[in-house]
Amino acid sequence: MNAEKDMKETRGIRGWLRGALAMIVALQFVAGAWTGVAGAASDDSAGGAKASIRQQVGQAVDSLQALLGKTQPPSDWVAFGLARSGSPVGSGYLTAAAKSADEGNLRLVTDFARVALAVNAVGGDARKVGSGKTDLLGKIANFDKITAQGPNAPAYALLALDAAGYVPGANDKWTRDDLVKWLVDRRTADGGWSLTAGKSDTDITGIVLTALAGYQDRPEVKTAIDEALKWLSGVQLANGGFGGAAESSESTAQVVIALTALGIDPVNDARFSKDGKSALTRLLEFRLADGQFSHTAGGKADGMASYYALLGLTAAERWLDGLPGLYAGVNATAKFPVTVNGVSGTVATGTATGKTVLEALVNVLNASKLAYKVERYSFGPMLTSIGGVDSAKFGGYDGWNYGVKRGGAWVTITEGMGTFAPKAGDELVVYYGSGETSLIHSVKLDPATPRAGQPVTVTVEKEAFDWDKNKLVVSPAEGVNVKLGNAAAAKTDKDGKAALTAPQAGTFALAIDGYRADAVPTVVAWSAPVKVATHVKNVSVRVEGDASATASGIAQGGTAFEAIEQLLKAKGVKYEVQQSSFGKYINSIAGIAGGKYGGYDGWNFAVARGGDWVIPGVGADAFLLEEGDEVVIYYKGDATLLADPIVPSPAKPKPGQAFSVTVTNRAWDWENGKFEAAKPIAGAKVTVGKASAVTDANGKASFPGQAEGYYKIEVTGYAKDAAPSVARSVTALPIAGAYKDQSAIAAWAADAVTASRAAKLLRGIGDGTETFKPKQAVTRAEFVSALARALGLNGKPATTFKDVPAGVWYAKDVYAAVAAGLVSGVSANAFAPDATLTREQAAILLTRALKLKATANAELADAKQITPSAVSAVQAVIQQGWLTPYEGKFAPKATLTREQAAAVIVRVWHASGK
Template identity: 70%
Template sequence: MIGQAGESKRIGLAKWLQGALAIAVALQLVLGAWTGAANAAGDNGAKPNTTKEQVGQAIASLQASLGKANPVSDWIAFGLARSGQPAGSRYLPEAAKSVDSGSLRLVTDYARVALAINANGGDVRKAGAAGKVDLLFKIANFEKITAQGPNAPAYALLALDAAGYVPGTKDRWTRDDLVKWLVDNRNADGGWSLKAGKSDVDVTGIVLSALAGYKDRKEVSAIIDEALTWLSSAQRDTAGFGNPTETSESTAQVLIALASLGIDPVNDTRFVKNGKSALARLLEFRLTDGQFAHEVGGKADAMASFYALLGLTAAERWMDGLPGLYSGVATKAASTVNVYGLSGTVTTGKANGKTALEALVNVLDGAKIAYGIDRHPQFGALLQSIAGVENGKFGGYDGWQYGVKRDGAWVTIGEGMGTFAMQAGDELAVYYGGSDTTLVHSVKVEPAAPRAGQTVSVTVEKETFDWDSGKVVVSAAEGAQVKLGGATAKTDKDGKAQLTTPQAGSYAIAVDGYRNDAAPTYVAWAGKLEVAPYTKNVTVRVEGDARAVASGRAQGGTALEALEQLLTAKNVKHEIADSAYGKYISSINGIAGGKFGGYDGWMFAVVRHGAWIIPAEGAATFLLEEGDELVVYYGGDATQLAEPVAIAPAKPKPGQAFTVTVTNRAWNWTTNQFDAAKPIAGATVSVGTATAVTDDKGQAAFKGQAEGLYTLQVTGYAKDAAPNVARSVATLPIAGAYADQSAVAGWATDAVMISRAAPLLRGIGDGTATFKPKQAVTRAEFVAALARALGLKGGSASTAFKDIPSGAWYAKDVGAAVTAGLVGGVSAGQFAPDATLTREQAAILLTRALKLQAKSTVALADAKQINPSAVAAVQAVIQQGWMTPYEGKFSPKASLSREQAAVVAVRVLEAKK
């Protein structure tokens, strides 16, 4: 849910403020009243005036000078990275050499390198050139860790915390051990030193920085307070630190400790002397060239400049509300950060950050976008502006807010950005919003995988948090703007909007609530929508006024696209004209509309799943579906479309008489549905060479026919007029049954019958006894079936291949395929006729025979199992409908069964017709 990055009614207030009046008071408090309180807290005669701009300028100068170091040392690499200029590309290779050289001896050596590697984006658990050295393990198991006094345990603790060390069960030193040692080994005056006795500012500063992460522990909190009291007493009247001589390094070390503990380095009265803060005093060591001196009035000093970079960076991070200097960089996956302004996206990026504010600042700094952050004495860091847009722009409770999405859901937030802990993979949304700005809960597109030119419904839900019940409330998002491919629509009261998809491709789909002169109503949402190319495999018949014009398989998204593809492939002249109602077919094969002087012309209809569809739109916009039969016919007002004929018996046996019944269901434009079926009398029906005319019942009787595959045709041509009945054709197989007919799968029954009647692929040995539908098809059977389906003649394979007998039933068919260049042997003189075929091998043979080419890529779950040489063939046969995957798998290594081969052969036969 929503969190406020700047002036929010949610930050620390939601638990006790209730009602509009209370919210108003709270926002007033956050929007302005606290400024006076902050100044009052820093009073006591002090007039601190060090600004973030001064600090930033000083840091920039130090980055410029220290960044020239080559090679870059561990500490300088650390300082540059923590100040916003990582040097990983130069430093990490040097660090690997240092780790591998064996030069790291002390625990502070390991800690120093670990801190620098982590700050520059490296993995301290996999250090060294080979990535086999775990620096944190080395630290946690360093036996003599206390030999260097408090420094070693302190730096060890900093390094372990910075990289998020997960302790081992047998580690020599745990974090608790290190904290306890530091607590137990302080001096009587409250500070620390390398040797027991009088405390040292620098050592006390580094120990306090190490203990900062544990300040909420009761046993730690008290000793930190005592140490701060000692530090305050050790501060000089100049506001600086150092003993016996005041130095910039000691002052910088104190600033690091204060910022790590969350203490204001400018205004905290304990560390302001004579109206001057320790931060202001450090800047007095700065020279005109931007470097720093060891002592006031001294010369530029490399160590002093480096410590100044650390101290100033610690102070700047405190001003920006970021974790302390030694807080470390998350080595897990970076968070996605999206910043939304008043009318669009300000920036987007990925960044690591221990807090939401740190991730935001890292992205804004990387994009060089200005921002402003103030520190509230009670609520911490508050985001004031981004890219020049200040809070309160519209005079209400509007300002910069934030939300975090984790694992796909918005997180309920009750704290500011400066303390909200980010997790790997979080999505941070920072946006300018008002009291009515709402998060988008979900965006659903139906259908989820739309096609080009399809109308889609986008449903948007919003979510709010009911602070009384503590529950998320999800409801329809009314008035949200939905954008897709240049089109925009607003959601209705049900949160729904309809848009038409653009051409095939990947598109951004966006939802927002931007408006003029007010904060947005919705936090912007963005996603991707894949629009699939809309191309379908169909069959097309073009029926003229006196005869068939063309037929065959074609591809197209619309009826007009499929028609034009077929006519072009068949070299049939045609003309497409434009009108106020869109494109239409004006002429095909020289037959133009209005030939008979009436309302006659080219019309179209579609057979889908065995039933007619009479479109109420033009061919240029009517969308086809896979397997449609597009019928384009020349007709007039009286032209009828015959329903699929009824044959009785449905599957006549050889020599068995049968009856064909022809009917028509007229489309009623008033009711927008078909009328009841009525018989068509006077239609001419032909089965092979036999012809009959339907009676008043629409029936035509035929005597028994020999086994074979027949074309059943219905026509109603008229003299000097458009046809009474548009020509229709169907395949009528008349065939006997196999002994194992019941073993044939239902989806293959018709294909097996047609394959026998044609004949294409008959029973075993080209016989009619048994079919063996589940048995793997052989090379000879499949190639012979393809040759027969394609009508290939001539040639004998026995002369080319030693393993094909001249009397083999398949010899001539294989020979015809070889002569046509469709197939070759497996080696010189060998065809391997009895070898079985895998599905990918069948795809290769089929692709060669039909000269197929893949035009796109179909996603397959088992794509990696396909032989590289067969990938293009598999894609081609799937895309063009010759072979079919099952549940997203092609099963390339599986054998092609005989019933599957019969289906493929019949498809080839039908396409040829």
């Protein structure tokens, strides 16, 4: 690291270093197969000598990368050169740099600057180096004797601060302005710079010009630069080289670095081209057959000359490619996703850093081993080819363009990619197109979350900037290709809409493009991941026969048919399915087949949703369910009616309070697509507990007050030797008193708490009716007892827990749950009845009680907090809707409140057929 402290302090220092380094590096180099480089003539044409020079530079850089990269870890300048030329450096360098900082090996300002430049180029943070988090930039800005080394140190200090984007401190001893002024004021009489008084030195002048390049918009700096360039031009040798009688490849490389930093053509600028020989062509003439470089013309391989050549040629290569200068720096914290779309598809993708769009693109193309061409014009660099596809492929003004998406919207582009500086978070898209090619403005899906195997409509809008009217124009993207995963592709219509069928559940790429044969694309290709949901919903199902109820319970399914079939299988009820031109339907259930009564009677279905009936216009196998639906499949004759959902009057009668039930039906008007007015159903039998009544002409049946309990209002219209006049319907009627703290119960939980009290599942504290304490954590005894009651468990204790005495109110239920294998003690002799229950523990109990299994995994932000043995249980209860995440989190270690427990237990009770 310290053997190369300064690239140029004095000729003497370089002299003795050269000898040592040449010997060390020569031992590590392996001869390459390169056979030499011929000098190239200057040429302003886009394709001639420039292309030849570019090729020669690229070959030379490749060889130097391979040779210098063999030493690990590399020295500071070699690491810097490798990184800036796009070659991997490896983690060993940053480790070595950290060690150097920690051990106090950095003393001079050039030490700090050199390491800061290398660390930044490799992708590290020059403000936090080593275990001591040394701020190299802060050290530079507060270095007492920063000018003691002459112009060399302030110049490299300025380069290091600028490269890493140093944010100055309020009390810094040296600011950028201070450094710039000091350098401008310390010119020699002939216009350049030198380490000592007297004539200007080529190397030092080159270093200072490079440092001042970023400030040449300042008049005093521009004047100084112009005078220095005039001096440099005057001392250039006839062969294009620099260094006077002591001409060296290092001096020439330093000038190439300076010229490119200033934006000066290193080959064709008239000031630095002597008889067609430039500094760059002269530098290439120092290259030896094995790829190394010599210090002097005709000399031997030299280590310092080789890495200087890498720096100079990298600077030239970057200039030829339209990239920022050698010392422009790397913003390691801002990496940009880059997508390159060609004439028929994506040709490259990647993530890269870059001061400009072009630099980020070139980094991705190099990583992808994809050839490209950049040509320099008076207005700047222009990308003319990628992967063998040249501009004007289709004979017009087509070529390589770019777009930048920022904050979800496209940025209006007013400059070339060689000067556009992206910001953190930007997405970069390079594409082949023309004025006919538009950007995708928006993509909308209906439904927003497609469902497996179901139709989905994709609406695409495009945008283009109207420069004449100075506004953005958004319009439907007609005729573009739309594809979702492996589903069949479609084209958008005049409204920008495309109809697709969603693939099976999973995450797929929604891809939109405007590719077409033998023409530029109409839109820039666009893609985004889209999640296709498994269309499985948790619903309740009732099967109502012609003379009695057949089965009921909780089921899952995407369609009504799937849910009905799952319930029938779970309950062991035999059924028959028939296939017709309009889909599958169930013809027979429990031996009751369609046409039993000699007419068009048979099995029909309807869905109760949100307190109202949904009259399906499609078969059960095509009707999509929603969460919480109630599917009713019932035996229907010509005159069988569906009773409207029953609401007693009063809606929530108290114990002992008389109430009435009115039964009505609303016929569906198929022509107008709506329900007709409600009409009373007379003669229907209504049963509440042990009491029953028949509806009068107004559809009304009255009942005396009932004791506290959980009742069901059952409406039937069974008939002898005929299909029912009214399909059986059942409505829950919990009748219960209020707790003293009833007002503390959340609105969403109030009905469940009432039902739980009425059904004697989870009641008030101590199984009483005084207070409920809804926000209090439920205990193991309370939840297990309620679960056993909901499932109707009975059983004698197989073990005796010392903390569950026989006379306590929950003893029977706890022992029944233990006997059923739903729960065990915390030890052989202890149950811990008063311990609170966590959400993941509740998930385990529910999974055992209901025999739940997970068939998919929900993505949870706090998944790592779930106990491994509880993961499958948590996923099962989430998937089937027993417990739900909130904002992507399950909170497995949070306790379950009593009101939450009541809601879960009532659902379990209903699922068990109660």
